[in-house]
Amino acid sequence: MLGYLRLLFDNFTLILLAVVATATLLPAQGQGAELFHWLTVAAIALLFFMHGAKLSRQAIIAGATxxxxxxxxxxxxxxxxxxxxxxxxPVLLPLLGDKLYMGVLFLCVLPGTVQSAIAFTSLAGGNVPAAVCSASASSILGIILTPLLVALLMQVDASEGASPLHSIGAISMQLLLPFVLGHSMRPLIGRWVDKYKKPLSRLDQTSILLVVYTALSASVVEGLWHTISPMALTILTLVCCVLLAVVLFLTGWLGRRLGFSREDQITIVFGGSKKSMATGVPMAQVLFAGTLLGPALLPLIIFHQIQLMVCAVMAQHYARQGEDIRLNSEQLANTDQQQR
Structure with a gap:
């Protein structure tokens, strides 16, 4: 039981809750907000530069097939x-209102995660090369697809959000360009990146925390908590739980139905059910402005924490299940040898 509690409430979850509370009570304003904005831009650029540097050509070739x-x-x-x-x-609009429903829809059009999808796939015994290729490609495709889907499905007012082409250009400069530069420099820094992979993995979490604080601060100053009630937050949390449960069921069912191996099914579940906060928050800052930004971010922040908690438990379950399968196979092999 204690092990599950540690999985559910890890350090990152607790720190994120503290960051949300800090942004609520002590939001960055004036020159402080400007400073945090540029720190956020630099942190996200560095994050995607390191993602590009981590991705080896061998992993791309192994997974792309x-x-x-x-x-x-x-x-x-x-x-x-x-x-x-x-x-x-029809159900969510009356329950959540226009702005929070828009946030749920924005969550639905975001790309998947990179680091956590790969980590959970590895822990669960899935197809790691395919997870690396799939997660990285999802982030890159999302730079184009997410702004287009936002324009198509949400019809954000041009006075409050940027045009799709402008958004794609701005997001590409923030995310894609550093990624490409990082990958092009892998021959020079790849060995160093692989050596310090564990410390560098903390860069993901630090960048997310910084971006969340900056974006939420701006929303709090705009009056975020005056427009969203505790009841709406409770309903939103339940909606995120139901959405994740449905997606986990469908990804698992589709993987089995289409005849994928157990390792591939694990990759599909963790790759197809997750949404990226590292990509989603900077995208929201480009795509939404003013009073739309906070409601666009809240579903993502809540869903991200729920997916980490649930997928951590699922990865442990898959790992134990894989160990049981291996032990049973060994016992059957030993029994066959004795019978011979």
């Missing part, structure tokens, strides 16, 4: 999720 798996993961991320968001509109 598994095109059926990638198509399914991309379909879950950019087709199934948005469809679920649209189908739920």
């Amino acid at each position: 598994h095109w059926r798996l990638h198509l399914l993961v991309f379909g879950c991320t950019f087709v199934m999720f948005p469809i679920l968001g649209l189908l739920a509109k």
